[in-house]
Amino acid sequence: xxRIVSPRLAAYAGLAATGLITGLxxxxxxxxxxxxxxxxxxxxGAALARDPAIEATLVLDRERALESEDVEAALxxxxxxxxxxxxxxxxxxxxxxxxxxxxxxxxxxPGEPRTLTVPLRCxxxxxxxxxxxxxxxxxxxxxxxWETKLAGRSPLRVYPSVETLHALxxxxxxxxxxxxxVSRTKGDGIExxxxxxxxxxxxxxxxxxRASARRGGLWVNDQHPERNTDVVLFLDTFxxxxxxxxxxxxxTVRAATSLAHRxxxxxxxxxxxxxxxxLSWLLPASGTHQLYRIVDSLLQMDIVLSFATKGVDVLPPxxxxxxxLVLALTPLLDSRSAAALLDLRARGFDLVxxxxxxxxxxxxxxxxxxxLSYRLWRLSRESLRARYEQAGVPVIEWLDGVPLNVPLExxxxxxRHARPARA
Numbered sequence: 505x506x507r508i509v510s511p512r513l514a515a516y517a518g519l520a521a522t523g524l525i526t527g528l529x530x531x532x533x534x535x536x537x538x539x540x541x542x543x544x545x546x547x548x549g550a551a552l553a554r555d556p557a558i559e560a561t562l563v564l565d566r567e568r569a570l571e572s573e574d575v576e577a578a579l580x581x582x583x584x585x586x587x588x589x590x591x592x593x594x595x596x597x598x599x600x601x602x603x604x605x606x607x608x609x610x611x612x613x614p615g616e617p618r619t620l621t622v623p624l625r626c627x628x629x630x631x632x633x634x635x636x637x638x639x640x641x642x643x644x645x646x647x648x649x650w651e652t653k654l655a656g657r658s659p660l661r662v663y664p665s666v667e668t669l670h671a672l673x674x675x676x677x678x679x680x681x682x683x684x685x686v687s688r689t690k691g692d693g694i695e696x697x698x699x700x701x702x703x704x705x706x707x708x709x710x711x712x713x714r715a716s717a718r719r720g721g722l723w724v725n726d727q728h729p730e731r732n733t734d735v736v737l738f739l740d741t742f743x744x745x746x747x748x749x750x751x752x753x754x755x756t757v758r759a760a761t762s763l764a765h766r767x768x769x770x771x772x773x774x775x776x777x778x779x780x781x782x783l784s785w786l787l788p789a790s791g792t793h794q795l796y797r798i799v800d801s802l803l804q805m806d807i808v809l810s811f812a813t814k815g816v817d818v819l820p821p822x823x824x825x826x827x828x829l830v831l832a833l834t835p836l837l838d839s840r841s842a843a844a845l846l847d848l849r850a851r852g853f854d855l856v857x858x859x860x861x862x863x864x865x866x867x868x869x870x871x872x873x874x875x876l877s878y879r880l881w882r883l884s885r886e887s888l889r890a891r892y893e894q895a896g897v898p899v900i901e902w903l904d905g906v907p908l909n910v911p912l913e914x915x916x917x918x919x920r921h922a923r924p925a926r927a
Contacts, residue, residue, distance in 0.1 A: 556587040556641045558612070560654035562594075564634060567658075569626050571665045574603070577622040577634060579655065583641075586614035593638040599628040599662070607638075628749075629664040629757060631803045633657035663799055667762040667908050672770065673915055675733045675829040676854045698726045733772040734788050734825050737763060737798075738848075740834030740841040741780030741805055745862035750904065752835040752860045757802050759833055759858065759908055764798045776801055777823060779841055785823045824853065832857045836888055849895045856915050857892055857899045864904045 558581060565576040579594065593607035603623040612618055624634070636653040643649075699715050702722035715723040737760045744753040764774050768790060775788035776798050786794075786801055824830065830853050834841050849855045868878035892899045898918040900911040 556583045556585055556590070556612070556650060558583045558587070558590065558639055558641060558650075558652075558654065560637050560639065562635050562637060562655035562658050564658050564660060568661050568663065570663050571626055571629055573626050573662075575600075575624045575626060575660060577624055577658075579620040579622060579637060580617050581610070581612060581620070581639075582615070582617040583612045584615055586616075587612045587641045589642050591640040592620065594622055595635055595638060596624065597630075597632045597634075599626070599630050600632060600634065600660075601625045601627055626662040628754070629662050629803060631800075632660045632662065634660050661800070661803060664758040664761040664802065666765050667758065669762055669766045669912065670909050671912060671916065672763075672766055673829065673831070673856060673912060673919070675735075675827070699723050700726055733767070733770075734775070734828040735763070735767045735772055736775045736777060736788065736824055736828050736830045738777045738779060738830050738832040738834075738845070739805065740832065740838065741778050742838035742841055743835060745835060745837070745865040747865040747867075751865060752862050753805065755860050755902070755904060756833045756835075757805055759860070759902070760802055761799055762908060763831060764795060768792070768795050774798065775823060775828075777819065778805060779844060783819070785819060787820075787822055788825060788828070824848070828853060830855045833860055834858075835860050835862045836885060837862060842888060842891075845897070846891070846895060849892075849897050855897050857897055858911055858915075859889075859899055859901045861901045861903050 560582075561580045563578045563580075565578070569575050577594065579592065581590065581592065583590075588611055589609055590612055591607055591609050594602070596602060596606070601624065603625055604621070606622060608620070610618055610620065635655050635657040637655040639650075639652055639654055641650045699712050700723065702711065702724050706724045710724040712723050712725050739756055739760060741753070741756075744751050746752075760776070764776070767774050771790060773788040773790045774794060776786040778784045778801070784801065786797055789797075830848055832845050832855065834845070834857065836842065836857075836859050845855060845857060863882075866878075868875055889899045898915050900914045900918075902908065902911045
């Protein structure tokens with residue numbers, strides 16, 4: 505521990521030395537008597553100054569939590585020699601809020617451990633480190649203090665809250681693996697598709713006896729097979745617009761978590777692409793393990809300033825498998841992400857753009873010029889949406905405070921009326 509001498513002790517020692525030297529030099533006993541209490545205080549302070557040698561242990565009741573949940577931190581302090589006053593401060597990131605007094609002062613009995621409980625409220629998602637603990641102890645006279653950092657850091661992962669989604673976007677094309685999505689093709693399945701004439705090799709259980717009796721020949725039922733879907737969540741992390749502790753990146757991460765959770769529940773394969781200042785990706789996979797991989801990757805999402813020109817051609821081919829449904833979450837603020845998404849559409853991918861609108865987080869300036877700039881900015885965004893629609897890509901604006909189900913329903917309605925014609 506670092507030992508710090510109080511300025512008061514230094515002042516007492518200076519007064520005592522000055523009084524004693526002056527009294528002895530001048531032969532005046534009253535000066536020596538006046539300096540004696542200060543000298544006694546300086547000697548007593550030096551004699552009582554003992555390092556308390558405090559040890560601390562920090563333990564969290566869990567390492568994973570959801571937003572708005574509480575996590576309990578238990579801090580155990582022990583000192584062999586004890587201390588009458590120990591000031592304790594648990595260092596916390598801005599996204600965690602202490603629901604108890606922090607810092608606080610306690611008394612430590614010699615050799616007896618003292619446990620402090622600090623409930624923490626998880627205000628925002630992210631990967632955090634709780635600690636270290638700042639400790640300051642004083643001697644009984646307050647002439648000396650000791651300061652140090654103890655207990656190290658304890659990791660804590662706070663996952664974004666998941667929104668309940670009533671329906672998901674079906675892809676235009678499904679994969680060959682078995683899942684819960686009804687395919688448009690015909691084959692062995694449960695969902696009825698059509699009836700056709702019997703062909704050699706058809707199973708007897710597929711014969712539609714009522715249709716056969718009416719038509720005077722064998723007719724069989726065709727079904728839609730159950731297949732799975734490859735879904736790629738494309739996150740634009742070039743820019744973030746924030747206001748009052750919320751922003752477009754927060755909405756993007758929460759939406760991606762909800763979509764990944766719901767699609768993986770449906771036995772689909774889900775992948776992730778972070779397209780921004782740095783490029784990262786997760787190959788599509790299924791299962792609970794993939795959900796944790798996606799969420800842990802989302803916790804590392806951040807806005808990184810970069811002027812480099814990027815393209816989706818740098819992604820490995822397996823990142824965007826054929827027939828994949830690409831759900832892009834973007835605030836439509838950077839031209840590089842807009843160009844990359846149009847490139848995906850030109851390659852034939854089934855693309856849907858969910859615009860995480862920055863409009864609620866921006867207040868137009870005052871004055872005629874500021875209002876004109878704001879209107880031009882809104883018109884440029886409308887022009888970009890028109891470019892996407894001309895390419896056959898649905899663009900749905902998602903505003904803060906609106907459930908995610910609303911834009912998903914709008915996309916589903918758009919796709920029902922804009923289904924590509926088949927020859």
